Amino acid sequence: MPTPSRYWREIPQRYRYEASRCTGCGKIFFPPRLVCSACGSREFEPTKIAEAGKVMTYTVIHTPPQPFVDQAPYAMGIVELDDGVRITGQIVDCDFSELAVGKRVRLEFRRISQDGKAGVIFYGYKFVPEI
Secondary structure, three states, X not given: OOOHHHHHHOOHHHHOXXXXXXXXXXXXXXXXXXXXXXXXXXXXXEEEOOOEEEEEEEEEEOOOOHHHHHHOOEEEEEEEEOOOOEEEEEEOXXXXXXXXXXXXXXXXXXXXXXXXXXXXXXXXXXXXXXX
């Protein structure tokens, strides 16, 4: 039986920013889907999503769920990447007063959380403002 860390590493969209592009109409889905919502096609090809985009909306979390208590307060936002894909994620390494709708950000591979003091460390994507 695979370990939890191996399971997480085998999710392509989490670690390689892998999406699926409909071969019928070209629409990109992240995470990948089985049926295209635009044309109904079931044929897709893997593609890598853009690694930069702009903040569409955001909020600052002051009372987080238990796994993220040590990170509070932190910003979460919806970012539209340059290829049109929209992703929800944490926005890091910036002053909250500098956050704004339309601010340019880039995707980075970062630590998300840790399961207990000696547990599995989970990695994924976060957004960092562009300089």
